Amino acid sequence: MSFSSFGLSPFLLQALTEMTYEKPTPIQELAIPAILTGKDVLGIAPTGSGKTASYVLPVLAQLSKVEKAKNRHIQSLILVPTRELAIQVEEVFKSFAHKLPEPLKVKAVYGGVSINPQMKAMMGVSILIATPGRLIELAESNAIHLSTLKSLVLDEADKLLNLDFQEEMKRILSWIPKKRQNLLFSATLNDKVSEITQLILHEPIVLKIENEEDSVELIQQTAYRVSDERKGPLLRYLIRSRNMKQVLIFTSSTFKADQVVEKLRKNNIDAQAIHSKKSQDARNKVLRNFKAGHLKVLVATDLISRGIDIEFLPFVINYELPRSPKDYVHRIGRTGRAESTGEALTFVTPEDEHHFKIIQKKMGKQVPFEETDGLDLNA
Structure with a gap:
């Protein structure tokens, strides 16, 4: 038709x-x-x-x-x-x-x-x-x-x-x-x-x-077992080793979003945060720059994610798990849109293991894990 x-x-x-x-x-x-x-x-x-x-x-x-x-x-x-x-x-x-x-x-x-x-x-x-x-x-x-x-x-x-x-x-x-x-x-x-x-x-x-859960089939998902203190180094390692040109990172709070951005920028990775405590003008500017490919890393909270619509976003990273399995599906659904493939990477601490099992069960899909203990994250 x-x-x-x-x-x-x-x-x-x-x-x-x-x-x-x-x-x-x-x-x-x-x-x-x-x-x-x-x-x-x-x-x-x-x-x-x-x-x-x-x-x-x-x-x-x-x-x-x-x-x-x-x-x-x-x-x-x-x-x-x-x-x-x-x-x-x-x-x-x-x-x-x-x-x-x-x-x-x-x-x-x-x-x-x-x-x-x-x-x-x-x-x-x-x-x-x-x-x-x-x-x-x-x-x-x-x-x-x-x-x-x-x-x-x-x-x-x-x-x-x-x-x-x-x-x-x-x-x-x-x-x-x-x-x-x-x-x-x-x-x-x-x-x-x-x-x-x-x-x-x-x-x-x-x-x-x-069902929204069915739309995750185009998304390649990977979970990383990681301690809380190694999350920051793992994030920087993945951005650099995977040569990520455009990546959307989700945190569970505005405080954590700002903290992640500060660490990335200290390590010479171009990043900005978008959340409810930013002015509307600032949010509009950051989103425009990210959509246009002028900003490499955007760190967001779930409250803001509804307005982030990018047709060919290659990477989404769950730095922290959301409370709701539906929010998890919505987050990773920012990639794999318009029949294009995308990757969703999720950090899972020992404390997150049980919650992530619930998310996988609700989603109806098992996510493969990668261990990170042996990775030299400072390489």
Whole structure:
């Protein structure tokens, strides 16, 4: 099946060609025509499967055919859990929207930066990508109006529907028109997603590609048994011996992320950290440099990882294990994307052994171990 078979406008098809989209991914093949029918859609597909474009294209196609609403009246709202994901989704929308005969104004808003410039930027916005907290602030300031909303998208619905966002989501859902198209996309179908499906989706078309665990097959995984004090030397040894040009490293805390970066830089390895305690401008700059290949090593926490989307990232290193097996799969899923292979390397201390067994069991895959006691890490 090709993109042209969906009935998308020539302008969107031209954008797809220019961006070298050759054929739709499985979730795009199912979701685009389903969304174009106007029905509610629940899409479950693994990280890196092309979920964003699967709703961006039909949303643009639909809005390009209707009259623009009054100023500051949003027509499509995309809710996301993190600032990084908001920026990423905005980039995808803009890459297609500018090709339309009458370009639709797209804007991402999020906390951590001044609200005043965002309030001024709401003039003429048709498509708004927002984190829940900042959306509420803008709505309460009358900077935006939601009464003309035609479609609501929850991206990473599993994260949006946890306890952290529960009250905010209730308020937002009470403000928007009952008659609208609802689109939910998630990597997993957990209890919370099932609950919200019953609350806001009306006779939805349910699309499920595969479990996220199945997407690890393209990823070559290796675990390294290592003592805590030898983690730093092992990390530097692997980066140098494997000649890693681009590697994403995960830690469990902002403190540890900064500590790892400091050690790497002291040993002449170009590295930067990205986490919630960095300013938004600093985070954007670091992420841009890493995506462009100007930064060799990016050290991140799980909170930030949702917005890190790099098509051909060769290496991911788990410097510390995450608490959740799902977070482990999400971490290593940063590599092995778009049908390309990648490597995920995990450091396992004696204290981590039991937890890593649980992760492997949940993932349904045994990870081969390498011993490091005999390695000369200072070589």
